Amino acid sequence: MEWQAWFTLAVIGCVLAAMVREIASPDLLLMAGLFTLAAAGILTPEETFAGFANEGMATVAALFILAAALRGTGAIEVVFGRLFGRATREGVGLLRICLPVAGLSAFLNNTPIVAMMTPVVMDWARRGRQSPSRYLIPLDYATILGGNLTLIGTSTNLVVAGLLIQAGFAPMGFFELTPVGIPVCAAGLVYLLLVAPRLLPRRKDLAEQLGERRREYTGAMIVDPQGPLVGRSVEEAGLRHLPGLFVVEIDRGGRVITPVAPDQSLLGDDRLVFAGVVSTILDLQRMRGLVPATHLEEPASVASGRRLVEAVVSHSSPLVGRSIRDANFRTVYDAAVIAVHRNAEAVPGKIGEIVLRPGDTLLLQTAPGFLRAHHNNPDFYLVSEIPEAERPRFDRAWVAVGVMLAMVVTATAGLLPISVASFLAAGALVVTRCISAGAARRSVDFPTLIVIAAGLGIARAMDKTGAAEAVARVLTTTVQDLGPVAELAIIYFATALLTEILTNNAAAALMFPIAVATGQQLGVDPRGFAMAVAVAASCGFASPLGYATHLIVYGPGGYRFTDFTRVGLPLDLLCGAVAIALIPWIWPF
Numbered sequence: 001m002e003w004q005a006w007f008t009l010a011v012i013g014c015v016l017a018a019m020v021r022e023i024a025s026p027d028l029l030l031m032a033g034l035f036t037l038a039a040a041g042i043l044t045p046e047e048t049f050a051g052f053a054n055e056g057m058a059t060v061a062a063l064f065i066l067a068a069a070l071r072g073t074g075a076i077e078v079v080f081g082r083l084f085g086r087a088t089r090e091g092v093g094l095l096r097i098c099l100p101v102a103g104l105s106a107f108l109n110n111t112p113i114v115a116m117m118t119p120v121v122m123d124w125a126r127r128g129r130q131s132p133s134r135y136l137i138p139l140d141y142a143t144i145l146g147g148n149l150t151l152i153g154t155s156t157n158l159v160v161a162g163l164l165i166q167a168g169f170a171p172m173g174f175f176e177l178t179p180v181g182i183p184v185c186a187a188g189l190v191y192l193l194l195v196a197p198r199l200l201p202r203r204k205d206l207a208e209q210l211g212e213r214r215r216e217y218t219g220a221m222i223v224d225p226q227g228p229l230v231g232r233s234v235e236e237a238g239l240r241h242l243p244g245l246f247v248v249e250i251d252r253g254g255r256v257i258t259p260v261a262p263d264q265s266l267l268g269d270d271r272l273v274f275a276g277v278v279s280t281i282l283d284l285q286r287m288r289g290l291v292p293a294t295h296l297e298e299p300a301s302v303a304s305g306r307r308l309v310e311a312v313v314s315h316s317s318p319l320v321g322r323s324i325r326d327a328n329f330r331t332v333y334d335a336a337v338i339a340v341h342r343n344a345e346a347v348p349g350k351i352g353e354i355v356l357r358p359g360d361t362l363l364l365q366t367a368p369g370f371l372r373a374h375h376n377n378p379d380f381y382l383v384s385e386i387p388e389a390e391r392p393r394f395d396r397a398w399v400a401v402g403v404m405l406a407m408v409v410t411a412t413a414g415l416l417p418i419s420v421a422s423f424l425a426a427g428a429l430v431v432t433r434c435i436s437a438g439a440a441r442r443s444v445d446f447p448t449l450i451v452i453a454a455g456l457g458i459a460r461a462m463d464k465t466g467a468a469e470a471v472a473r474v475l476t477t478t479v480q481d482l483g484p485v486a487e488l489a490i491i492y493f494a495t496a497l498l499t500e501i502l503t504n505n506a507a508a509a510l511m512f513p514i515a516v517a518t519g520q521q522l523g524v525d526p527r528g529f530a531m532a533v534a535v536a537a538s539c540g541f542a543s544p545l546g547y548a549t550h551l552i553v554y555g556p557g558g559y560r561f562t563d564f565t566r567v568g569l570p571l572d573l574l575c576g577a578v579a580i581a582l583i584p585w586i587w588p589f
Contacts, residue, residue, distance in 0.1 A: 004042050005467035011036050012458060012501060016545075019561045026544070026554065027447040030454035037461045047460050051453035055419045060548060061444050062422035063115035066404060068443030069426075069435040071119055074288060075397040075404075090134060094193050097121060097135060098142035102185060105146030106153045107412045113143045114549040118556055133203040136557035137567055138192045140549045141541055145188040145575075148181035148538055150174055152412065156504045160534040163512045169527060180535060180582045187578050188539075191571055199567045203558035220251075220293035220338070220351055225268025227289030235262040238287070239272070248273045288394055292338045292365055293351060309335070309366050309385050315358040317379040325352035335370055339363035393434070400434045451551045463510060484522050484589045489580050491515045491529055492536045496572055499540030504547055508537035519589075528587030532579065539575040541568030 015033040019026055038048040051057065069075075105113055121139050125132040147154030151161060151174045161172040223229055229237045239247060240262050249258035251271035257264065266272075271293055274284075284290055313319055319327050324337050340354050341361040356362075359381075364370070371385050407425040411418040429435050435443070461467075491511065498507035511533045519526025540546035542565050544554050550564060 001466060001470050004040075005465040005470060007040060008037060008042060008458075008461045008465045008467045012462070015458075016501065019545075025447065026551070027450040027454070030451055030458065034454040034457045037458065042461050042465060043457060047464070048457055050460065051457040054453060055417070057449055057453050057548075059419040059422050060111055060115055060552070061449055062419075062426045063111070064444045065426040065435065065440045066407070066422065066429065067115055067119055068439060069400050069429040070404065071123075072393065072439065073396040073400040073434050074394040075400040090130065090197060091193060093125075093130070093135065094138055094197070097139055098189055098192055101139060102142045102146030102189060105143040106149035107408075110143035110147045110154055111548050111552070114140055114552045118553055122556060131202045133201050133557045133559065133563075134197070136553040137200060137559070137563070138196060140547075140553045141192055141196075141568070141571065142189065143549060144538060144541070144547060145185040148184055148535060149178055150181075151177070152414075153181075154504070154538050156508050156537045157534055159505050159508045160512060160530060160537075163509070164527075164530060167512075167516060169530070177531065177534065179586050180531065180579055183582060184535065184539070184575050184578050187574055188571060191574055195570065196567055199570075201559070201563050220274070221272045221284055221290045222293050223266050223268055223270040223272065224289050224291055227268075229266050229289030230268050231265060233263045233265055234260060237266060237289070292336070307366050307368055307370065307385055308338075309364045309370055309383060311362045311364055311374070311383045312381040313356050313358055313360045313362065314379060314381045317356075317358070319356045319379065320358055321355065323353050323355050327356070333364075333366075333370070333374065335364040335366040337362050338365050396432065396434045399432050400429060403428050403432070403434070445552075445555075447555065451554075463506065484519075484524050485580070485584060487518050487522060488529060488532055488583060489576075491518060492532045492576050492580055495533050495536035496540055496576060499537050499546040500543035500572075501545060504537045504540060507540070507546075508533055511537070522589075524589035525587065528583045528589060531587055532583055535579045535583075536576070539572065539579075541571045541575075543568070 011033050015029050018024065018029050023029070024032075034043075034048060034051075037043050038045070101113055101117060117139055118136060121135050122132040125135050144154070147157070151157050151172055157172070157177060165171055234240055234247060247260045249256050249272075250260055250264065250266075251257075251273060252267060253269075272290075319329070330336055337351055339362075340351070340356075341363070342357065342359075371383060374380065375383050377383070403425050407421045410416050411421045415421075416424070426440065430437055430440055491514070495507050495511040495515075498510060512530060515529035515533045516526045519529040544550040544559070544561060544564050553559070
């Protein structure tokens with residue numbers, strides 16, 4: 001190899017070591033590696049920045065907008081909440097997540113599925129008082145396993161299909177991979193349900209890490225008389241197991257019901273008084289059938305474009321020593337108090353009757369201009385907006401679902417590439433007011449996009465310098481005298497290794513010609529070797545670098561590099577064993 005290849009391997013080794021030791025975030029480390037290669041002259045400026053214009057990266061960006069719109073309209077709660085239910089056992093929850101997404105992934109690329117489902121699973125896990133880290137890796141892995149079932153399940157299969165045609169072989173059939181894909185998928189799902197739970201971390205979510213659970217508010221919500229919660233019990237309404245929530249009492253037309261039993265039925269206009277943390281209040285704001293207790297009386301400016309804001313009462317504030325109602329809070333500040341926090345204790349009484357003290361933290365429902373108008377107001381020590389606090393627009397939920405289904409059908413039928421379909425869907429969601437333009441921009445997770453783009457650039461350096469080909473050839477020549485099955489195993493695991501350190505598509509493109517040449521040298525039909533490349537490049541689970549879907553769940557799950565290795569390496573070996581055992585029977589040598 002030339003010095004460029006050795007230098008590229010050294011840079012990749014340093015980046016991997018830094019990621020394992022968590023010296024910095026993955027996006028910064030990969031960017032450092034990319035620009036180190038550019039500074040050394042290995043990559044041209046065009047090659048360095050080519051990943052940022054990549055179709056796959058752009059698709060992920062559009063899908064972040066789609067996922068945000070589904071959350072913002074409440075469509076997630078309407079559709080996927082019913083699908084997942086309220087499983088109390090972890091095994092049942094994993095089953096309800098893994099089976100549907102694996103089936104869907106057979107007909108839709110796994111990247112959009114993970115991008116859309118990650119926030120769904122996080123909300124669902126938190127409502128069940130469970131750690132999202134127990135579910136996001138299984139979600140990710142299940143979509144990858146389902147991608148092996150059909151030609152369009154993953155872009156890797158399409159890469160290999162194109163290479164087969166280019167090499168003069170018969171085109172890959174739509175269900176040609178299914179005979180090996182079904183057993184691999186089944187074995188992988190059994191592993192995710194029975195073995196993975198013993199290996200998955202149980203990480204606290206960001207709210208717990210910041211100590212938010214210590215900041216408890218007292219607030220109230222009203223049961224919408226026309227909503228779906230009327231006639232349901234507290235437990236059936238999903239109010240029994242929300243994290244950090246305690247239903248203190250139900251005020252029913254002046255009659256107070258306390259303590260509140262799980263089987264207590266809800267009636268229209270019931271006022272639910274609760275103690276809970278900010279994240280719980282946000283969950284209640286997004287729940288169909290509940291409206292803030294101030295909703296019926298709030299100013300018109302607040303009703304349009306509501307925001308949730310925290311404000312800390314100062315010692316010099318005229319609010320001190322006065323109740324919220326007597327201070328005429330709505331008129332003076334054009335905002336409504338929906339909850340009060342005081343030194344981790346639940347403040348008794350109705351919101352309007354609470355007498356304020358210095359240091360009280362008020363949770364306010366405000367118009368969009370409140371933060372600008374009162375940011376420096378001496379009445380408050382601190383004024384800050386809570387992100388993602390807007391109440392869902394449930395009237396737009398089915399519009400968002402329709403746009404999503406149209407995108408899925410269009411992409412699955414091959415009418416449009418998924419990249420084009422996803423951007424059209426994002427635009428349609430903005431036009432139909434399912435999400436505002438500002439919210440769409442804020443929903444894009446740029447660190448994830450940077451990781452994907454930088455990874456593609458590094459893969460280009462591996463290909464350009466010949467480093468990847470040299471490594472692959474060393475791996476495939478070690479057992480050339482042991483027969484076709486041994487060679488098949490080497491091809492498979494060499495592809496899997498490249499997938500872990502590069503990307504799935506890069507690994508497939510680099511290993512395909514070596515796989516075909518190996519089969520031809522052995523005097524057997526090389527098609528089975530090509531299929532081994534397709535499956536192996538799709539089944540890389542031990543490193544977050546190998547698949548864009550790994551990178552999507554990396555941050556939200558609070559994972560470390562070693563979490564993927566601990567959970568994914570056994571799955572790599574299991575899928576490899578099943579595939580290597582079946583491929584010689586399905587595509588005889």
